[in-house]
Amino acid sequence: MAKPNAKGPVRTVQIFCAKCKFQLLKYRKGGKGALVKCFKERIVEDFTVDEGICPSCSVQFARNAMIRGAPALKIVGGKVQMK
Template identity: 70%
Template sequence: MAKPNKKGPTKTVDIFCVKCKTLLFKYRKGGKGALVKCFKERIVKDFTIEPATCPECGVVFGRDTLVRGTPAFKIIGGKVTMK
């Protein structure tokens, strides 16, 4: 399988915790679908202290995984929202 584009898209989205509305990431997202995974190389700014855990309420919103050979967070449905 092909790896994701290194440079990636230029459009950034803000990713928030659904429970406490804390800003988690600024992420370069491609396409207009739902947020299923976050490639770590596309995260512009990371506001989390522990990986895939909300710093405010402690909810785990994703799992560490490899997608197409690239490190990523697999997002758990309903735990985050984006604007």
């Protein structure tokens, strides 16, 4: 299978917890669709302590996955908002 684009997209989005509005990640997102997965190599800043868990309200917003041969965070539907 093909790997994600090595250079990566230029647009940076901020990802917030939907429950408590705590900023979780800064991520270089490609495309204009919904946020379904976050490739770990594209994460610019990570504000979490435990991977995939909000440090403020302890809600699990993502789980580890291998997507197209690259490590990623698979986002749980409705748990995050992006700006």
